[in-house]
Amino acid sequence: MSDTIKELSERLTYKKKSVFEKKTESERADMMAFAEDYKAWLDASKTEREATDTMIEILGNAGFKPYALGDKVKAGDKLYYNNRGKNLFAITVGEEPIENGVRICASHIDSPRLDLKQIPLFEKEGIGYFKTHYYGGIRKYQWATIPLALHGVVTKADGTTVKVTIGEDAGDPVLCISDLLPHLAMEQSQKKLSEAFPGESLNIIVCTSPVIDEGEPVTDEGVKLNILSMLNEKYGIIEEDFLSAELTAVPAGKTVDVGLDRWLVGGYGHDDRCCAYTSLRAILKIAEEKNFTHTNIVAFADKEETGSNGVSGMKSAILMDIIASLAQNFGVDASVVRSRSICLSADVAAAYDPNYPEPFEKKNAAILHCGVSVCKFTGSRGKSGTNDTSAEYVGFVRKIFDDANVVWQLSELGKVDAGGGGTVAMYISENNIDTIDIGVPVVSMHSPFELISKADLYEAYEAFAAFCR
Ligand code: MN
Ligand code: MN
Numbered sequence: 001m002s003d004t005i006k007e008l009s010e011r012l013t014y015k016k017k018s019v020f021e022k023k024t025e026s027e028r029a030d031m032m033a034f035a036e037d038y039k040a041w042l043d044a045s046k047t048e049r050e051a052t053d054t055m056i057e058i059l060g061n062a063g064f065k066p067y068a069l070g071d072k073v074k075a076g077d078k079l080y081y082n083n084r085g086k087n088l089f090a091i092t093v094g095e096e097p098i099e100n101g102v103r104i105c106a107s108h109i110d111s112p113r114l115d116l117k118q119i120p121l122f123e124k125e126g127i128g129y130f131k132t133h134y135y136g137g138i139r140k141y142q143w144a145t146i147p148l149a150l151h152g153v154v155t156k157a158d159g160t161t162v163k164v165t166i167g168e169d170a171g172d173p174v175l176c177i178s179d180l181l182p183h184l185a186m187e188q189s190q191k192k193l194s195e196a197f198p199g200e201s202l203n204i205i206v207c208t209s210p211v212i213d214e215g216e217p218v219t220d221e222g223v224k225l226n227i228l229s230m231l232n233e234k235y236g237i238i239e240e241d242f243l244s245a246e247l248t249a250v251p252a253g254k255t256v257d258v259g260l261d262r263w264l265v266g267g268y269g270h271d272d273r274c275c276a277y278t279s280l281r282a283i284l285k286i287a288e289e290k291n292f293t294h295t296n297i298v299a300f301a302d303k304e305e306t307g308s309n310g311v312s313g314m315k316s317a318i319l320m321d322i323i324a325s326l327a328q329n330f331g332v333d334a335s336v337v338r339s340r341s342i343c344l345s346a347d348v349a350a351a352y353d354p355n356y357p358e359p360f361e362k363k364n365a366a367i368l369h370c371g372v373s374v375c376k377f378t379g380s381r382g383k384s385g386t387n388d389t390s391a392e393y394v395g396f397v398r399k400i401f402d403d404a405n406v407v408w409q410l411s412e413l414g415k416v417d418a419g420g421g422g423t424v425a426m427y428i429s430e431n432n433i434d435t436i437d438i439g440v441p442v443v444s445m446h447s448p449f450e451l452i453s454k455a456d457l458y459e460a461y462e463a464f465a466a467f468c469r
Contacts, residue, residue, distance in 0.1 A: 016367055016370045016409050017370065017407070018367070018369040018370050018371075018407075018455070019031070019369055019370075019371065019407050019455040019459070020369065020455075022371075022407050023407065023455070028455070030458065031454045031455050031457070031458040032262070032454060034281075034454070034457065034458050034461065035265055035454040035457060035458070037281075038265070038274070038277050038278075038457060039254070039255040039256075039265060039267070041054060041058075041277055042255050042267055042268075042269060042270075042273055042274075042277070043254045043255055043267075045109070045269075045273060046111075046149070046151055046250045046268065046269060047110075047113075047151050047152065047248060047250070048086045048087070048108075048109045048110045048302040048312070049085055049086055049152075049153065049246075050151065051088075051109035051273060051276060051300065052082065052085050052086055052087070052088045052109065052300070053085070055080075055088055055090075055276075055280055055300065056080060056082060056088065058280065058284070059078075059080045059090055059280075059284075062078070062284050062287065062288065063078055063287075064078040064079060064080045064090060064287075065077075065078065065079055065080075066079070066080060066081075066082065067079035067080060067081045067089075067091060067322075068081075069081075069321055069322070069325045070325055070328075071325075071329075072329060073093050073326065073329050074093065075093050075094060075095045076093065076095075076290075077091075077092070077093040078090075078091070078092055078093075078287050079091040079092075079093070081318075081322055083311070083312055083316075083318050084311060084312055086109075086110075086302040086312040087109075087299075087300065087301055087302045087311075087312035087313075087316075087318070088109075088299075088300045089297055089298065089299050089300070089318075089319070089322055090280065090283050090296075090297070090298040090300075091295070091296065091297050091298075091322070091326075092283060092286065092287050092292055092295065092296045092468075093295050093326070094292050094293050094294040094295045094296070095293055096293045096294040096295070097330070097332075098295055098326060098327055098329075098330045098332050098337055099330075099332045099336050099337060099340070100294060100340055101294070101337055101338075101339070101340030101341035101342060102294065102295040102296065102297055102323060102326070102337060102341045103294055103295070103296050103297070103341070103342055103343070103467060103468055104296075104297045104298075104299060104319070104341060104342070104343040104344070104428065104433065105279040105282070105283075105296075105297075105298045105299065105343070105344045105346050105464050105467065105468065106298075106299040106301060106314065106319075106343060106344070106345055106346060106424050106428060107272050107273075107275035107276040107279055107299070107300055107301070107346040107347060107439075108272045108275075108276070108300070108301040108302065108303075108304035108305070108314070108347065108424065109272070109273055109276045109300045109301070109302065110135075110136070110301075110302045110303055110304060110305050110306075111136065111250075111268065111269035111271060111272070111273065111305065112134070112135060112136030112137060112138045112271075112305050112446045113134070113135050113136065113138075113248045113249065113250050114132040114133075114134050114135070114138075114143060114148070114202055114204070114248065114249040114250075115132060115133050115134070115135045115246070115247070115248045115249075116130050116131070116132055116133075116150075116152075116242070116245070116247040116248065116249070117130075117131040117132065117133050118242060118243050118245070119131075119242060119243070120132070120242055120247075121206075121224055121227060121228070121239060121242070122203075122224065123221055123222075123223045123224040126208065126210075126223060127205060127207075127208050127223065128205075128206045128207040128208070128223040128224050128226070128227045129203040129204060129205060129206060130175075130203065130204040130206055130247075130249070131200075131203055132199075132202045132203065132204060132249060133199070134199060134202060135248065135305060135306060136305030136306060136446065137305065137446055138446060139193075139446070139447065140197035140198075140199065140201075140202060141179075141193070141196065141197045142447050142448055143177060143202060143448060144177040144178065144179040144197070144202075145176065145177070145178065145179050146176070146177075146251055146252075146448055147167065147174035147175075147176060147251070147252040147253060148167065148174060148175045148176055148177070148204060148249040148250065148251065148252055149165070149166060149167030149168050149172075149174060149175070149249070149250055149251070149252035149253075150164060150165070150166040150167060150175060150247055150248070150249055151164065151165055151168075151247070151248055151249075151250055152164050152245065152246045152247035152248050153245065153246055153247075154235065154237050154241050154242070154244070154245040154247065155241070155244040155245065156236070156237060156241050156244075157240070157241065162235050162236065162237065164235060164247060167252040168252060168253075174252045175204045175205060175206060175249060175252075176204065176205050177202055177203065177204055177205070178205060204249055206227050207223055207226055207227045207230075208223065209223065209226060210222025210223050210225070210226055211225045211226045211229055250268055250269070251268040251448040251449065254267070255267030255268075258451055262454075263369065263453060263454055263455065264368075264443075264451045264452065264453060264454070265451070265452055265453075265454060265457070266449050266450070266451050267449065267450065268448055268449065268450065269450070270348060270440070270442050270450040270451075270452045271347070271348045271442055271445055271446060271450060272304065272346070272347050272348055272439070274348065274439075274440045274442075274452055274457055274460065275346035275347055275348060275439050275440060275460060276300045276346075278346075278440070278457060278458075278460040278461040278464055279298045279300075279344075279346050279460075279461075279464040280298065280300070281461050281464075281465075282298070282461055282464035282465035282467075282468055283296055283298045283464075283468055285465050286465055286468050286469055291469055292468055292469055293469070295326065296468045297319070297322060297323070298464075298468070299314075299319055301313060301314045301424055304347070304423070304424055308424055308427055314424035314427045314428065315427050319428070320334070320338070320431055323337055323338060323341070335432070338431055338432050338433055339432050341433045341434075342393070342396070342433065342434045342435070343425075343428045343429070343433050343434065343435040343436075344397070344435075344436060344437075344438050344463075344464065344467055345387070345423050345424050345425035345428060345435050345436065345437045345438070346438055346439055346460070346464065347423040347424065347425075347437060347438075347439045348439040348440050348441070348442045348445065348452075349366040349373035349375060349411050349413070349437075349439050349440070349441045349442065350365070350366060350411075350413050350414060350441065350442065350445055351365075351366050351367070351368050351441035351442055351443045351451075351452075351453075352365035352366060352367050352368070352441075353443055353444075358418075359414040359415055359418035359419065360414050360415065360418075361412075361414065361415045361416070364410075364411060364412050365411055365412075365414070366409060366411035366441035367409065367411075367441070368441060368443070368453045368456065369453045369455045369456065370407065370409045370441075370456075371406065371407030371408045371409050371455070371456055371459040372406065372407070372408045372409075372438060372439065372440060372456055372459040372460040372462075372463045373408070373409050373410070373411045373438065373439060373440070373441050373456070374394070374397065374398075374408055374409070374410050374411070374436060374437070374438045375410070375411060375412055375413070375436075375437035375438070375439075376388065376389055376394055376410065376412075376436065376437075377389070377412065377437075378412075378413060378420070378421060378422050378423055378425065378437055379420055379421075379422060380419065380420020380421070381416070381417060381420065384420070385420075385422050385426065386422075386426070387423075387425035387426045387429045387435055387436075387437070389425075389429070389434065389435060389436040389437075390434070393434045393436055394436060397436055397438075397467065400466050400467055401463055401466060403466070404462060404463075404465075404466035405462075406459055406462045406463045406466055407455070407459045407462075408438075408459060408463060411441070423437050425437050438460075438463060439460065440452050440453075440456045440457055440460050441453065441456055
């Protein structure tokens with residue numbers, strides 16, 4: 001027994017450490033540089049469609065080829081599967097026999113936002129509005145009085161689809177939802193936060209002037225007609241075309257550094273495109289280095305924020321169909337491949353916020369700059385709806401990350417009874433695939449301006465690369 005108490009403490013106790021303690025100056029410089037690439041990509045990828053497009057371009061440039069179910073594949077192939085332009089899979093086929101399982105990283109590329117209703121246009125007392133139906137969990141008051149941009153597609157009567165983007169280019173006008181002035185908000189201020197901003201009040205100001213025909217009186221729906229006339233000129237669409245449109249309002253503008261030291265990135269849609277981008281970069285890196293033995297599938301899902309339903313959500317059969325198609329290619333039963341496959345459910349974690357400490361239990365909360373966060377379980381109350389992975393699988397990924405010198409931490413969402421939430425983990429594990437949650441801690445999650453640490457972002461990238469190798 002020769003340990004001093006200090007040595008004993010260092011040997012036996014666990015303490016989270018930040019990248020400022022664990023990484024070198026040059027490693028920290030890599031983190032800063034990586035974040036610049038991420039910011040540029042995020043600004044060009046504000047919807048699941050845009051993220052799919054930009055990622056296909058990046059994958060194509062790196063030599064990844066389109067894959068269709070049933071295609072012949074061989075070790076060394078680099079592929080991607082595009083599911084309806086909203087859900088994407090990047091695949092590297094390894095040397096290791098597929099019966100030993102595949103490795104999956106599954107993130108999502110949809111984010112909370114304000115979708116336009118299918119009959120969105122109305123005019124009230126000289127102002128033309130879009131009616132909206134929010135998508136995902138938002139705190140509604142956060143979406144008023146900020147510049148909004150319109151993104152999406154419109155499929156016209158002739159079956160052609162036109163892309164719409166308004167409010168992002170320099171000089172573009174933006175759109176906005178108004179709010180009351182505090183002087184006259186006495187009544188509104190007495191209401192509960194959950195009731196003060198009804199969903200039906202999230203109407204977006206689009207236009208405030210009517211079509212003008214010199215000498216003629218302004219018509220009843222002159223403002224609405226003015227909007228339609230401008231949209232028709234730019235996109236060739238008519239009001240009925242909104243019926244077959246997916247248009248969405250998102251925060252306008254670009255991602256920026258936050259804090260004098262620039263260690264935070266502020267912007268829209270970190271949840272969960274920070275995990276999408278880092279896992280994309282991870283598979284690109286291991287593909288470029290030809291440094292992978294097993295087969296990897298990096299999935300970018302849609303519809304996570306609304307429950308993972310729908311053809312492009314993680315409950316869709318497509319991921320299992322891809323596994324089955326790859327298995328069949330090698331003459332192996334898909335159930336065997338699934339039983340030995342493992343998955344990282346890559347989704348953001350709630351970062352502890354000293355300004356709002358109440359709902360957190362700090363010891364088990366994700367701390368900014370302490371690395372990518374692993375969650376053994378999600379769910380609410382008594383772990384309801386949880387994937388709750390096994391100690392053995394936590395131990396397995398723990399070893400992978402430690403061996404690769406990844407800075408990581410373990411966390412859960414908040415205090416036991418404070419609330420709850422889930423990820424796509426359960427929809428993957430129910431297919432007999434060991435799955436664990438891991439992601440970048442986020443401050444102000446689901447707000448129009450979420451914050452993440454550049455260090456945690458980079459460690460997510462390192463973790464995904466270590467897992468895919
Ligand atoms: Mn998420
Ligand atoms: Mn979310």
